[in-house]
Ligand SMILES: [Zn+2]
């Protein structure tokens with residue numbers, strides 16, 4: 001079968017047999033792809049140091065009729081190597097890659113997961129605040145999965161939500177009368193930040209910083225929403 | 241219907257890394273067709289390895305003794321500790337016969353995606369050794385990939401308060417490699433790690 005080339009990020013690498021690697025890649029136009037990189041752990045010639053996390057590569061793939069595609073070579077387009085020069089940036093980038101893997105689907109032509117991952121890594125590489133970037137990434141991911149956290153109106157009755165009356169119920173904001181008992185309220189400042197994080201273009205993510213006080217409110221709510229939207233708890237979640 | 245013992249052994253082989261059902265079945269057939277003493281030797285070896293092998297109380301490499309042969313050897317320089325991720329790295333360095341110090345096996349690398357944090361590695365044990373064993377130099381020999389680099393970073397941070405020299409093995413063009421085929425990342429690191437000649 002014919003080979004094809006595509007831009008991709010590595011989402012996961014699992015050693016297989018003596019020298020091979022099963023790679024999960026995120027492509028821009030075909031979503032997530034699993035591919036076998038034969039000899040990847042031995043041959044530096046075909047894969048160089050480019051088959052790794054936080055690298056944008058041009059991947060050459062050969063589909064297989066019977067099963068997993070073969071990754072025949074990779075060419076480095078850009079490496080976000082400054083990420084591994086700092087523990088906080090590395091941890092943030094690892095979380096972003098793991099969540100990208102859980103949130104993306106095979107055969108999905110939507111470019112959003114790829115673009116969001118690329119923009120997040122670029123922002124981390126460029127020195128953006130890791131904590132804020134992780135939170136914005138999480139909020140945007142929850143929105144991509146179909147659960148926009150903030151819309152300005154109560155998702156229960158459709159009415160406007162008064163100041164100090166906003167509750168987060170499951171994955172949406174509701175007013176006091178629609179809120180289930182024991183649900184938490186969040187401040188208008190936090191709602192505004194949620195909205196801003198959802199709206200801000202990828203290229204400007206590092207310009208939005210979330211203060212520690214706001215993040216104390218948003219953190220648990222967003223993480224809970226993320227876990228529900230993904231239907232899984234990321235291994236790296238408890239770090240944030 | 242497949243006989244119970246065959247099914248059981250397939251299941252056991254499948255637990256091994258990289259072994260799928262087909263490979264497991266092939267291995268079972270191989271064992272079935274091999275002479276009795278050969279199968280017995282395999283079974284004995286499996287039991288023995290679990291009964292007799294344990295981590296060295298100092299460096300945590302796998303050994304039969306309380307303290308491994310490398311740690312116990314008077315020929316090794318115990319003031320230089322080489323920190324590796326796992327037994328496989330240690331064995332690769334030993335094969336090269338270039339390092340005459342002793343080791344410390346971390347038991348993995350930092351990988352937030354897999355839920356492995358610095359607290360899951362034997363970093364505290366390393367610091368204890370540095371306090372008590374008169375160590376002068378720590379050579380960080382984690383793998384030259386993203387997670388290995390990050391692990392090295394955590395080690396550097398943990399080691400900085402101590403009075404030891406911290407070095408990192410040079411990264412760059414592998415022997416047998418070709419400049420023409422090296423990617424920018426590897427070439428960049430090779431220049432970063434250049435040495436006086
Ligand atoms: Zn309402």
Ligand SMILES: [Zn+2]
Pocket residue numbers: 296297298299300301307308309310311312
């Ligand atoms: Zn030892």
